[in-house]
Amino acid sequence: MLQVSDLKKNFGGLPAVGGVSFEVPAGSVTALIGPNGAGKSTLINCLTGVLPADGGSVRFAGEELVGKPAHAIARCGVARTFQNLRLFPRLSVLENVLCGLTPQAGDSFLGALLRLPRLRNRERRLMLQAMEAIDQFELTAQASFPVSVLPYGDRKRVELARAFVGKPQLVLLDEPVAGLNHAETARIATQVRRLQSQGHTMLLVEHDMDLVMNVADQVVVLDSGRCIARGTPAEIRRNPLVLEAYLGRMSVTA
């Protein structure tokens, strides 16, 4: 579904992503792992148009994504979450999730001003869709609360709900359990597994190896902007290059 080939991104001559290629098959979960500074977040940002890529190609469902602005990529059906939450703190949980349905809500400014019956019906439908997502992510009791009062773990789930509410074809999850405690991590892991069993295609960037090994169908390992390994979780666990990147040369030879 997603084919990344030879993707490059430099920051002032320093290659943050230096020619990475991999593929995300439809209906599978691909995990992207690597030590800090390996270029995982940069890669995600290039895929979603937050940062312009310097070279290479990203094909998604037959379309080229490199060169498209972020909003156009989102409208192709690519949703994402952010490593450091990017919610709208003043809006309620429901409103935040509804924001995930902006493309479905229509773009007509005049129509919005006049609030014609057609639009009103559509709004009602979207509201139900948003409430359904809120329900699935176990946020029903907090639906009307402003996001700023929620604990961090709940906010992470709000962002997931916002990403999934529009039924995107591909979701990029940038460290969904970073900074969460054990119970909250388990809760998110359950959600990710549920989404996986529903056939969602996901690209998961994560440091939490338990989660990665549990849910990923395929693991791609980045180190210093390069792809050093690719395979099933079991293969990756045994790969000496991966151990080296993560633990350092000494630990492997010792």
Next chain:
Amino acid sequence: MTGREKILYFIYFHRTGLTVLLLSLLLGLFPLLQDNPYILGLSNLVAIYTIVVLGLNLFIGYAGQISLGNAAFFGLGAYGSAILTTDYGFWPWPTMALVAAGVALVALVVGLPALRLSGHYLVMATLGFNIVVYTVFIQWDTLTGGPSGFSGIPYLSVFGWEVDSDIKLHYLVWTFAMICLTLSLNLVRSGVGRGMAAVAGDETAAAALGVNTRVAKVKVFVFSAVLASLAGSLYAHCFSFVNPDTFGIFASVDFVIMVVVGGMGSIWGSLFGATIMTWMPEFIDVFETYKEVIHGLILVVILLFLPQGLVTGLVDAARKRFALSRGRHAAGQ
């Protein structure tokens, strides 16, 4: 569901529409209770300012940008209507629409490059635009009457009735204000409005949700200019006299203060801000004498303690407190 519950549900689901209706009713009765022409004139001014502030509030609160140039659009609307109807004999109503369309075009031309800028740069760009427009009003005296103003603007007429008394004007301008209020309420409750709120909250996230942030900002900017222009046309026909000083940069600053007092992103707050800031100098003498100082103080104090604006800040705090207490309650069960 019992009958009483049904009524409560109805009220809850239609709370916005019902509030608008109730307010319209009260405004309809207002001249019966209060026929002092001075008070009515002031109330008419509130209605006109409300229209400007609604647009500016959408721009500040929903595009996350600040414009110090909306008095220029207000002025262009006023002078546009004044000159075309008085000197060239155009019909007032179509002229109003024509001028608004022209102002929308001007806003588009100004907005496209200016909205590439953000923060202080945008403030400076809009401020500069206002100064240019103000200077034109002063200098091009063969057309605008120069510093002494432009008088003899004809009244509007509705179905052959000339709107020439304060009471008739009251109904006219408040009808306009309530229509603009309703349109703005519709807008913020739509997908387009949520997209705009997303842009104000976090541009990167908004783009990742499929909102074209630049287009969204330009659209709101143009809309705010159109509202200002309509308000300007009404102003010209209402008072049949316009003067450049009404449309200078201090007027723009005052509009921003009205937005801040009302609360950024609050439609009802726009009405509140325009009302408070117009009435206060009339009732508190100190206010009249030290207007600029007090306005500045209000702005600084509000932005320091409630950066979202007075009403919005208080409402946000109340919502937070309510949510927290309910959260604790739920946790306790």
